Amino acid sequence: MEGKLHYSIGIDLNEYAPKETASNIRIVSRLPKGVTLDKVSAEHGRCETEEGKVLCTVEDLSIGTPDAISHTTIEMDVTLTDAGLLELIHEANVTADNYPTDMASERTRIFVGDVKVDMVLVLDIADV
Numbered sequence: 001m002e003g004k005l006h007y008s009i010g011i012d013l014n015e016y017a018p019k020e021t022a023s024n025i026r027i028v029s030r031l032p033k034g035v036t037l038d039k040v041s042a043e044h045g046r047c048e049t050e051e052g053k054v055l056c057t058v059e060d061l062s063i064g065t066p067d068a069i070s071h072t073t074i075e076m077d078v079t080l081t082d083a084g085l086l087e088l089i090h091e092a093n094v095t096a097d098n099y100p101t102d103m104a105s106e107r108t109r110i111f112v113g114d115v116k117v118d119m120v121l122v123l124d125i126a127d128v
Contacts, residue, residue, distance in 0.1 A: 005035065005108070009074040009092050013061040021062040022096040027074055029054040029092040032108075034082030044072045 009029060013022050025045075031037060031052050040047045045058030054076060062068035080088075088108040095101045 003080040004038075005078050005080060005088075007076040007078065007090060009076075009104075011058070011061065011072050011074075011094055013063055013070045015063060017063060019098055020064045021060055022099050023060045024097040025058045025061060025072075026095045027054075027056040027058070027092060028095075029056070029074065029076070029090070031076075031078065032088035032090050034080060035078040035088065036081055037076065037078055039075075039077040041075050042072065043074070044069055047074065 007029075009027060011025065011027070013020075031054065033052075037049060037054065040049070040054050040056075042056045042058055045056055047054055047056040049055070054074070056074050058072045058074075059069060061070055061072065063070050089105060090108065091103065091105045093101055093103045
């Protein structure tokens with residue numbers, strides 16, 4: 001069983017930010033186990049992969065002027081490769097030189113259709 005999934009990671013600097021510029025922004029996205037990365041792109045930066053992680057750097061975000069970039073998006077396409085998965089856990093960390101690290105985690109349930117199952121045992125050993 002294979003299925004295609006799409007992830008979007010949005011980073012915003014809004015009018016409530018304590019500083020008007022976020023500098024040297026880095027995003028580390030840990031791909032869920034049981035998926036392979038097909039494609040990744042950054043709206044205002046570049047990305048590379050390393051052992052189940054996507055590492056991206058993006059331009060500074062700013063709310064200082066009307067034409068400043070205050071939002072960026074990382075887009076990822078992945079293929080589900082483990083037919084036994086019922087839930088995926090995707091985590092991402094965002095850091096900047098002048099802001100503390102922010103971490104987000106998302107759970108995605110997998111729909112397997114009309115499959116008859118005698119028993120399901122789910123062990124969640126993630127450190128969330």
